[in-house]
Amino acid sequence: MRTMALLDEANQVRTEEMLLNVGPQHPSTHGVFRLLVKISGETILDADPVIGYLHRGTEKLAEDLQYTQIIPYTDRLDYLAAMLNNYAFCHAVEEALDIQVPERAEYLRVILMEMQRIASHLLFIGTYLLDLGAMSPFLYVFQERERIVQLFNEISGARLTYNFMRIGGVKYDAPPGWLDKVRAFVPFMREKIKMYDSLITGNEIFLDRTRGVGVYDAETALAYGMSGINLRSTGFDWDLRRKKPYSIYDRFDFAVPLGQHGDCFDRYYLHLLEMGESLKIVEQALEQIPDTGPVLGKVPRLIRIPAGEYYSGIEGARGELGFFIVSDGKDKPYRLKIRKPSFVNLQLLPRLLRGQNMANLIAILGAVDIVLGEVDA
Amino acid sequence: MAWLWQWHNAGLSWLPFLGMVIGAIVVLLIGLGVVTYEIYFERKVLGWMQGRIGPNRVGPLGLFQSFADILKLLIKEDVVPEKADRSLFLLAPVIAFIPSFMVLAVIPFSRTHVFTANLSIGALYYLALSAITIHGVMLGGWASNNKYALIGGMRSAAQMLSYEIPLGLSLVGVVLMAGSLNLNDIVSAQRTWWFVIPQILGFLVFLVAATAELNRTPFDLPEAESELVAGYHVEYTGFRFAFFMLTEYLYLFAMAGLAATLFLGGWLGPWLPGWLWFAIKVAAFIFFQFWLRATMPRLRVDQLMSFSWKVLLPVALLNLVITAVVKAWV
Numbered sequence A: 001m002r003t004m005a006l007l008d009e010a011n012q013v014r015t016e017e018m019l020l021n022v023g024p025q026h027p028s029t030h031g032v033f034r035l036l037v038k039i040s041g042e043t044i045l046d047a048d049p050v051i052g053y054l055h056r057g058t059e060k061l062a063e064d065l066q067y068t069q070i071i072p073y074t075d076r077l078d079y080l081a082a083m084l085n086n087y088a089f090c091h092a093v094e095e096a097l098d099i100q101v102p103e104r105a106e107y108l109r110v111i112l113m114e115m116q117r118i119a120s121h122l123l124f125i126g127t128y129l130l131d132l133g134a135m136s137p138f139l140y141v142f143q144e145r146e147r148i149v150q151l152f153n154e155i156s157g158a159r160l161t162y163n164f165m166r167i168g169g170v171k172y173d174a175p176p177g178w179l180d181k182v183r184a185f186v187p188f189m190r191e192k193i194k195m196y197d198s199l200i201t202g203n204e205i206f207l208d209r210t211r212g213v214g215v216y217d218a219e220t221a222l223a224y225g226m227s228g229i230n231l232r233s234t235g236f237d238w239d240l241r242r243k244k245p246y247s248i249y250d251r252f253d254f255a256v257p258l259g260q261h262g263d264c265f266d267r268y269y270l271h272l273l274e275m276g277e278s279l280k281i282v283e284q285a286l287e288q289i290p291d292t293g294p295v296l297g298k299v300p301r302l303i304r305i306p307a308g309e310y311y312s313g314i315e316g317a318r319g320e321l322g323f324f325i326v327s328d329g330k331d332k333p334y335r336l337k338i339r340k341p342s343f344v345n346l347q348l349l350p351r352l353l354r355g356q357n358m359a360n361l362i363a364i365l366g367a368v369d370i371v372l373g374e375v376d377a
Numbered sequence B: 001m002a003w004l005w006q007w008h009n010a011g012l013s014w015l016p017f018l019g020m021v022i023g024a025i026v027v028l029l030i031g032l033g034v035v036t037y038e039i040y041f042e043r044k045v046l047g048w049m050q051g052r053i054g055p056n057r058v059g060p061l062g063l064f065q066s067f068a069d070i071l072k073l074l075i076k077e078d079v080v081p082e083k084a085d086r087s088l089f090l091l092a093p094v095i096a097f098i099p100s101f102m103v104l105a106v107i108p109f110s111r112t113h114v115f116t117a118n119l120s121i122g123a124l125y126y127l128a129l130s131a132i133t134i135h136g137v138m139l140g141g142w143a144s145n146n147k148y149a150l151i152g153g154m155r156s157a158a159q160m161l162s163y164e165i166p167l168g169l170s171l172v173g174v175v176l177m178a179g180s181l182n183l184n185d186i187v188s189a190q191r192t193w194w195f196v197i198p199q200i201l202g203f204l205v206f207l208v209a210a211t212a213e214l215n216r217t218p219f220d221l222p223e224a225e226s227e228l229v230a231g232y233h234v235e236y237t238g239f240r241f242a243f244f245m246l247t248e249y250l251y252l253f254a255m256a257g258l259a260a261t262l263f264l265g266g267w268l269g270p271w272l273p274g275w276l277w278f279a280i281k282v283a284a285f286i287f288f289q290f291w292l293r294a295t296m297p298r299l300r301v302d303q304l305m306s307f308s309w310k311v312l313l314p315v316a317l318l319n320l321v322i323t324a325v326v327k328a329w330v
Helices: A002-011 A058-062 A067-075 A082-097 A103-131 A136-156 A178-201 A204-210 A218-223 A264-288 A341-346 A349-353 A358-368 A372-376 B002-009 B014-049 B065-074 B086-106 B122-143 B147-178 B183-188 B200-213 B238-263 B274-295 B301-329
Strands: A018-022 A034-040 A043-050 A308-315 A320-327 A335-339
Touching: A018 B147, A034 A358, A043 A349, A043 A358, A058 A067, A058 A335, A067 A082, A082 A103, A082 A308, A082 A320, A103 A136, A103 A178, A103 A264, A103 A358, A136 A178, A178 A264, A204 A264, A204 A358, A264 A358, A341 A372, A349 A358, B014 B065, B014 B086, B014 B238, B014 B274, B065 B238, B086 B122, B086 B238, B122 B147, B122 B183, B122 B238, B147 B183, B147 B200, B147 B238, B147 B301, B183 B238, B200 B238, B200 B274, B200 B301, B238 B274
Parallel strands: none
Antiparallel strands: A018 A034, A034 A043, A308 A320, A320 A335
């Protein structure tokens, strides 16, 4: 950038800044996201994200809904990880009411959540590579995701918005043979992760485009409140499944992969590694799950949370996904605030983009991994 | 028509002229036919590599898919943006298209030049004409009065210019070995061995530079979908858009023909007729391009430039020096 400016001065060429409108309809904004970019040549001087095109007022709507009625709305937040959203909300209510969840339900939830995490990470890898110009991975990941979605369909009856978790458990028990299918899926997915590793990780062009791009350190990430892979890529060890074990995560043996450089490549690679760790959890959960038992605990017919403020966060696919409930003792929340990881992670974007090349915009935006349904809520 | 009369008086009789016209029409038809099935082939190959089926609805095995697509483009509304530079906007696709068809004239499809010209400076002719297309692309990007198109057009121009040089230099090695710029002579000079063996360095440079010239993955920056939506032809619709696509695929065919002619022995080969050998080699080159598209991500624009100037150009020069020294010695 410096050299370019000098050249312009030396040659007395008049240069002009250009305001480029990326989105709201743009192939690589992953939804309806608008980015006002001020560029000089192909160098980004400033970037201004404009959000809200997918705003549905979920938080406001929740104030008029009973607690069980809110669950389907959470499906539509991060629509790539609906199971995790379901769980995060139910968990918040369970914490507030101190509801005991049956063992079998807990295991089913963990299996579903980790499978969901894999599905979500798969899609990240596909879309990220698509953003970088490689077309095939996008089509490949959908084949594996399809198997997960099929499994979800068998247990919940839906492929995208499951509405499956309930306060105090899950809606249905697993159909006969379902757990065996999941068992068969684990080694299959292991092979596929190996395949992706060999196909993508070593690609010279991919490395050139992502290594050392969009770098930030742990301090910045913490200051901006980032979480999830965006934080762990800087080497900061923070995974809620480990640090504040919820559900039954303290029973499983898994690693929390950490990055070293805080660049886009680390963020990609952590997604890949985390899929492997999720598989480990699924495998252990399948071993430990009790054969029979109820899947829905004892829950009052009408759920009323005592007046007060309650917060509970879980490790979502994109970072800390939290539900903050303010209750005045009625059967509907007085106020529901959702801590949306995509929204929080997006804050750093303008700072990351400044001084970058236009082509890096896509690499950086893609690696932040936002889902607009969650950003706008 | 006066110039025609002058030609006639200068000794060019009507019969050869008629031959030329027919030849041109035949080559155009061949070109269009090849393009139609190139697109079908590309979609099928991509489909197979990505675990899909590809087009299979229109006609048997989807063979008429491209015709259906062309028909659709033909009956689309021809939109000229209000703020566009109208005359340039209309002219750009034509400027881009004409040279892409003209370069086909010197590609020797078979042993005998039935329909094509046997120019003594064939290789140079190809390079010179293909450079004109850049103007069309740049004008198209500029005249659209769209920021994405402008960036796409500028990128294209920068990219095609910088890759033209290594492309030209890799060609010089072959010309040195054959001792002629005539493409037919170059083919004949490969009777003992194809130039891909002694000119392996030149061939590699040619392969990379040709991919970049064709704006194909991993050098498809000008139309980088994820950044520029579609590049220089965002604002084009209907048949004008088809012209740009046609240009691209005609060049793919022409470049494959050039590669086959320069490095792979053109129509030379045992048993089978010459034109079939040529077709096989062309198809192999085209398949290679599709294969790349299914495999590679895209380079970044600065990496693209530095790769051309810092890697390809020195290698091409090295190849040239080695060829010259060997040629002088032997």
